[in-house]
Amino acid sequence: MTPLRLGIDLDGVVADFNAGWMARFNREFGTDLNPALVQKWDGLADLTHFDHMGQFWRWARNEEGSSIFRDLPLIEGAAVALAELARDHNIVIITAKPRWAIHDTYAWLADNQIPTREVHITSEKWKVPCDVYVEDSPTQLAEIAAKRPEALVVRFVRPWNQPLPRAVDVTSWPEFTTLIAAGAGVR
Template sequence: MRLGIDLDGVVADFNKGWVDRYNAEFGASLSSEQITTWDAAADLTHFDDMSGFWRWAEGGDHASIFRNLETYPGAVDALGRLSRNHEVVIITTKPGWAVHDTFAWIAEHRIPTREVHMTDTKWRVPCDVYLDDAPHQILDIHRNRPEAVTCRFVRPWNAPVAGVRDIHDWDEFVSLVEGRFC
C-alpha cells in the first residue's frame, strides 16, 4: 500500500525546532507546549505576522529552520517497520527556499522513502492511507480522496473530522496499517 506521510508535526518536530532557535537568538523562553493553534508563531513571537516569521525561518546566511529539526520519538523506527511491506511516500508542504534543506534532512535521518513530494495540494498524490496534522490538509485530503483512509495525527492545533481516523502515536499508526492491509 502507498502511505502518504507528512513531515512537520508528524515526523519532524517543527515547533520544537523553531522555538529552540527563537529562544537562543532572541533570549526568549517560549515552550513548544504553548503552541496550540495553527500559525501560533504570529501570536507568540515579536513578528507582526506569519510572513515576518517565515522570513526569519528562511535563515539568512544560516541553514533554514527545516534543516535541523528533531524527529518525534518512534517516528523513524515506525516508518522503517512500515517500509518493509508498504511504500512510504513523503508529502510535505515547503517553501521553495526549504527544498534542498528538506532533501538533506530526509537523507540525514535516513527516512525510508523513494518518493518525495513537496506540494500544497497533497491530495493529488495518490495514496491508500494519508497521515497529516494540518487542519486544512486533513479536510482537503478526506474530501478529495474519499476512497482512501485519511488519518489525523492528533495535535493541540487540529480537531476531529467525521470520517477521518484519529492517530495518537506511531505505534497506533503501525497497528492500523498492518491490521488493515497485511
C-alpha cells in the same frame, strides 16, 4: 500482504517543527518558548515578537545559513515506525514547503535516513495518490478527506487540529503502525 502507499506528512508528524524553530528562536533571542504553547494552527507569530507570519518566515528562512527546516528534531517514535512500515509498504513523503526550503528538506530526509523512494513537495497533497494519508494540518485533512474518498485519512492528533467525520485519529506512531498492521487502508 498488499503493499500500501502510505502518504506521510513531515512537519508535525515526522519532524518536530515547533520544537525545532523554538530551539533556534530561544538561542537567538534568549526566550523560553516550548512546543506546548502552540494551540492553534495560525498562531505562531503571536508567540514571538514578530508582527505577522511574513516576518516569522523571513527569520525562518535565514538567508545567511540553513533554514529552520534543516535541523528539526524527529517526532518520538517516527524513525522506528517508518523503518518498520517500509519493510512491507511504500513510504510516500508529502510535505508542503516554501520554495527556499526544498534543499534543506532533502538534506533533512537524508540526515534522518527516512526510508522513502518518493518525495513530493507540494501544497496540493491530495493530488498524490495514496491508500493512506497521515496528516496534522486541519486544512490538508479536510481537503484530502473531501477529494480522496477512497483513501484512509489519518489525523495525527494535535492541539491545532480537530476530529473529522472521515478521519481516523492516532495520537502516536505506535498507534499508527498497529492500525496498519491490523489491515487498515487495504481496499
